[in-house]
Amino acid sequence: xxxxxxxxxxxxxxxxxxxxxxxxxxxxxxxxxxxxxxxxxxxxxxxxxxxxxxxxxxxxxxxxxxxxxxxxxxxxxxxxxxxxxxxxxxxxxxxxxxxxxxxxxxxxxxxxxxxxxxxxxxxxxxxxxxxxxxxxxxxxxxxxxxxxxxxxxxxxxxxxxxxxxxxxxxxxxxxxxxxxxxxxxxxxxxxxxxxxxxxxxxxxxxxxxxxxxxxxxxxxxxxxxxxxxxxxxxxxxxxxxxxxxxxxxxxxxxxxxxxxxxxxxxxxxxxxxxxxxxxxxxxxxxxxxxxxxxxxxxxxxxxxxxxxxxxxxxxxxxxxxxxxxxxxxxxxxxxxxxxxxxxxxxxxxxxxxxxxxxxxxxxxxxxxxxxxxxxxxxxxxxxxxxxxxxxxxxxxxxxxxxxxxxxxxxxxxxxxxxxxxxxxxxxxxxxxxxxxxxxxxxxxxxxxxxxxxxxxxxxxxxxxxxxxxxxxxxxx
Numbered sequence: 001x002x003x004x005x006x007x008x009x010x011x012x013x014x015x016x017x018x019x020x021x022x023x024x025x026x027x028x029x030x031x032x033x034x035x036x037x038x039x040x041x042x043x044x045x046x047x048x049x050x051x052x053x054x055x056x057x058x059x060x061x062x063x064x065x066x067x068x069x070x071x072x073x074x075x076x077x078x079x080x081x082x083x084x085x086x087x088x089x090x091x092x093x094x095x096x097x098x099x100x101x102x103x104x105x106x107x108x109x110x111x112x113x114x115x116x117x118x119x120x121x122x123x124x125x126x127x128x129x130x131x132x133x134x135x136x137x138x139x140x141x142x143x144x145x146x147x148x149x150x151x152x153x154x155x156x157x158x159x160x161x162x163x164x165x166x167x168x169x170x171x172x173x174x175x176x177x178x179x180x181x182x183x184x185x186x187x188x189x190x191x192x193x194x195x196x197x198x199x200x201x202x203x204x205x206x207x208x209x210x211x212x213x214x215x216x217x218x219x220x221x222x223x224x225x226x227x228x229x230x231x232x233x234x235x236x237x238x239x240x241x242x243x244x245x246x247x248x249x250x251x252x253x254x255x256x257x258x259x260x261x262x263x264x265x266x267x268x269x270x271x272x273x274x275x276x277x278x279x280x281x282x283x284x285x286x287x288x289x290x291x292x293x294x295x296x297x298x299x300x301x302x303x304x305x306x307x308x309x310x311x312x313x314x315x316x317x318x319x320x321x322x323x324x325x326x327x328x329x330x331x332x333x334x335x336x337x338x339x340x341x342x343x344x345x346x347x348x349x350x351x352x353x354x355x356x357x358x359x360x361x362x363x364x365x366x367x368x369x370x371x372x373x374x375x376x377x378x379x380x381x382x383x384x385x386x387x388x389x390x391x392x393x394x395x396x397x398x399x400x401x402x403x404x405x406x407x408x409x410x411x412x413x414x415x416x417x418x419x420x421x422x423x424x425x426x427x428x429x430x431x432x433x434x435x436x437x438x439x440x441x442x443x444x445x446x447x448x449x450x451x452x453x454x455x456x457x458x459x460x461x462x463x464x465x466x467x468x469x470x471x472x473x474x475x476x
Contacts, residue, residue, distance in 0.1 A: 037335070046133065048083065050104055053128065056232050075112065091107070122219045147355040159185035167181050180458055258319070289303075418441050
């Protein structure tokens with residue numbers, strides 16, 4: 001949506017005659033209070049959804065015999081014209097009218113006269129905003145689902161390319177066992193696949209229409225809530241009017257999903273940052289994803305993954321903000337709920353930006369295969385393979401573990417890797433060791449031996465990548 005024109009706050013006045021509630025009051029609202037309680041500066045973002053919901057509500061009122069067809073036509077035509085003004089940035093927002101809902105309703109009434117005042121029949125701003133937020137977030141979820149799937153495809157494609165690229169696998173950030181780079185990349189994909197699933201679950205629970213719940217108890221008008229739910233693409237109307245206007249679980253659940261997603265992106269970022277360092281040099285990132293230093297001319301800083309890592313804290317904070325917002329609210333709606341939008345908006349924006357950054361960056365990664373291979377040879381990463389070899393010679397694993405530990409100590413003393421020890425030396429620790437041991441002590445032999453679903457063998461990585469790509473591409 002185009003950025004809307006805003007009036008400077010200091011030029012906006014308040015009055016006792018507020019269009020939505022001023023009749024009860026005998027003095028104007030204090031000018032500071034008007035600014036403090038207004039939400040139009042940020043909830044105008046919901047304008048397309050507010051108009052969408054209002055058109056559906058108006059159609060239902062005509063369907064129920066509350067509006068005639070001519071009145072409906074005037075309302076719909078007026079709302080569509082206002083939507084165009086907003087999209088083009090020509091709509092004048094008023095702080096005096098508090099929020100997006102009253103700004104649009106006042107503009108409609110000014111445009112079409114008294115018929116515009118009939119639009120609010122059978123609803124409240126409470127169910128109106130609950131509907132708007134759900135419509136907005138549902139649309140954003142659909143965009144985020146596409147972004148996650150796109151990122152997954154980039155990761156899977158890179159995994160296919162690097163299915164037999166050997167690198168060290170780590171535990172405690174210490175060399176553990178050799179794996180393939182493709183296998184490591186598919187671990188990232190598994191994280192994102194769970195995130196995608198969580199987001200789908202969130203969307204399913206979100207997709208109920210609160211419209212018609214009115215302020216908290218429903219309405220005396222003969223409305224048809226199933227009609228508006230269908231018009232707006234909701235699966236069904238919500239069941240309880242009290243809960244409908246005060247529930248923000250869907251926003252909290254989305255932010256919980258976002259926090260987990262950002263935790264995953266932060267973990268990936270940490271690995272990218274480590275791997276691009278001079279101490280690792282496992283990968284290269286193109287210059288367009290990095291920045292330099294104002295004082296150290298040699299520096300190439302991985303700012304994109306660093307920022308994504310940092311923004312995970314921002315998203316976590318928004319989740320805590322929403323949880324804290326809701327934790328002590330009695331039923332039904334309270335003004336506190338106005339504070340739900342900015343954390344939610346910021347979370348969506350941050351997630352989308354980070355997914356875009358990763359979607360652009362991941363396919364540009366260049367693996368330094370020789371460096372990875374050399375690193376995998378360090379740290380005796382095939383020691384477990386030697387232990388497994390001895391187990392296959394009918395030596396109990398704990399005894400095999402001890403034998404290999406002594407063998408590693410010997411290799412450390414000599415400053416060589418296990419595969420560089422002579423057969424005579426290896427047999428000094430166990431006479432069952434034969435020349436075939438060198439097949440399991442090579443990096444290639446080690447990764448190839450993990451030949452099962454979920455294993456790091458190159459042919460298993462290729463098969464897993466093919467399954468993952470098919471799953472992502474076949475989503476509806």
